[in-house]
Amino acid sequence: MPVLDAAGDVKWILHSLEPTGSALSNGGRQYSAMALALDAAEARLRSILQTVPDAMIIIDEQGRIESLSSTAEHLFGYALDEVQGRNVSQLMPSPDREQHDSYLKRYLTTGERRIIGIGRIVVGQRKDGTTFPMHLTVGELRSAERHYFTGFIRDLTDQQLTETRLKELQSEVTHMSRFTALGEMASTLAHEINQPLTAIANYLRGCQRLLDRAEYESAPTLREAVRKAADQALRAGHIIRRLREFVARGESDRRVESLAKLLEDASTLALMGARENAVTVSFRLDPEADLVLADRIQIQQVLVNLIRNAIEVLTETANDRRLEISSVAQSDEMVEVSVSDTGAGLAPEVARYLFQPFVTTKRKGMGLGLSICRTIIEAHGGKIWVEDRGGGGTVFRFTLRTAGVGEADHAD
Numbered sequence: 001m002p003v004l005d006a007a008g009d010v011k012w013i014l015h016s017l018e019p020t021g022s023a024l025s026n027g028g029r030q031y032s033a034m035a036l037a038l039d040a041a042e043a044r045l046r047s048i049l050q051t052v053p054d055a056m057i058i059i060d061e062q063g064r065i066e067s068l069s070s071t072a073e074h075l076f077g078y079a080l081d082e083v084q085g086r087n088v089s090q091l092m093p094s095p096d097r098e099q100h101d102s103y104l105k106r107y108l109t110t111g112e113r114r115i116i117g118i119g120r121i122v123v124g125q126r127k128d129g130t131t132f133p134m135h136l137t138v139g140e141l142r143s144a145e146r147h148y149f150t151g152f153i154r155d156l157t158d159q160q161l162t163e164t165r166l167k168e169l170q171s172e173v174t175h176m177s178r179f180t181a182l183g184e185m186a187s188t189l190a191h192e193i194n195q196p197l198t199a200i201a202n203y204l205r206g207c208q209r210l211l212d213r214a215e216y217e218s219a220p221t222l223r224e225a226v227r228k229a230a231d232q233a234l235r236a237g238h239i240i241r242r243l244r245e246f247v248a249r250g251e252s253d254r255r256v257e258s259l260a261k262l263l264e265d266a267s268t269l270a271l272m273g274a275r276e277n278a279v280t281v282s283f284r285l286d287p288e289a290d291l292v293l294a295d296r297i298q299i300q301q302v303l304v305n306l307i308r309n310a311i312e313v314l315t316e317t318a319n320d321r322r323l324e325i326s327s328v329a330q331s332d333e334m335v336e337v338s339v340s341d342t343g344a345g346l347a348p349e350v351a352r353y354l355f356q357p358f359v360t361t362k363r364k365g366m367g368l369g370l371s372i373c374r375t376i377i378e379a380h381g382g383k384i385w386v387e388d389r390g391g392g393g394t395v396f397r398f399t400l401r402t403a404g405v406g407e408a409d410h411a412d
């Protein structure tokens with residue numbers, strides 16, 4: 001009886017099925033007691049699935065859907081009897097759709113866990129064909145001869161992070177964005193102002209040399225005035241240098257973080273409302289490169305910037321609105337993260353200067369987002385660059401240092 005296995009409640013349900021002394025006393029009575037117990041267990045499971053607030057899907061080892069919770073029916077747009085017995089891959093888009101059977105087979109033969117007990121961001125597909133980012137945790141159940149998997153799903157576009165957590169995240173990232181934008185501006189200004197200041201100091205030095213040779217009456221007073229002016233120019237230059245150093249040092253709190261979690265939080269923030277704009281988002285994360293050494297808020301800032309830029313360009317310019325976020329382990333202890341869109345591509349007039357401050361094509365844009373991304377990524381020891389996406393659109397890529405297992409042990 002497959003419905004024995006609701007995750008978490010399996011012991012309780014199995015317990016209710018254990019034959020009692022009276023059930024064993026004769027064949028017929030045993031059968032009816034068993035049937036009653038099974039009915040009761042089934043009813044309990046049904047009521048759990050109807051009331052559990054989470055989206056839950058139970059599948060067997062062939063990947064066939066056994067049960068869905070009501071929330072899952074609602075989330076995917078299917079009634080249980082439309083999908084019961086069908087392959088669960090129907091609830092995911094390509095390429096997972098074609099590959100899900102082999103994921104299952106690989107796990108059943110190798111026991112290698114890539115999602116079970118770990119949890120990952122993947123993409124779900126609703127009955128109407130639209131997709132959404134979701135966080136999936138899979139639990140496993142073995143009972144007697146059978147083997148089941150239970151998926152717990154959180155819809156990330158529907159802001160299933162609690163409101164408080166979401167607000168917290170939002171205010172952290174917004175606060176940091178302003179702070180970094182200010183820093184970036186100060187740094188640019190410092191650079192711009194330093195050049196004329198150096199020129200002033202050089203001219204004054206020249207004047208001083210000329211005045212050293214002059215013999216008219218007021219020359220000493222002029223020399224003194226020019227010396228003081230040069231001192232002040234140097235002092236201003238010094239202040240500016242200190243400001244740049246302060247900004248460059250910044251406040252950074254690097255720890256071992258899960259890239260999947262960073263992406264989950266950042267994309268939830270950035271994708272709020274994206275569903276209304278009919279943007280289809282997919283994630284392809286490399287489980288081999290999940291732990292990174294990063295300042296959580298700064299990297300979220302980078303991701304939010306890149307994803308928001310992509311959504312803006314998709315909403316304004318594209319009919320086919322796809323956004324793909326992926327990560328791939330590199331050979332040199334780095335992981336490459338990419339945010340790719342099917343938008344109109346880069347405007348030629350900004351393409352060359354994209355990562356410099358104040359470069360924008362937007363009427364209300366500051367043109368600071370990408371230069372901030374570069375500052376943050378380079379401070380993390382990574383690189384950021386942009387490429388044309390073959391077939392239209394843009395791909396932003398950046399690298400981050402991965403954290404070894406030893407470092408993870410020391411992380412809190």
Ligand code: ADP
Nearest residue numbers: 309310313345360361362365366367368369370
């Ligand atoms: P802002 O968003 O304020 O303009 P950014 O530094 O984030 O500042 O972006 C600079 C410019 O880069 C944008 O004005 C836009 O022209 C271009 N850009 C950024 N992301 C994309 C993208 N995904 N597709 C096309 N152009 C982009």
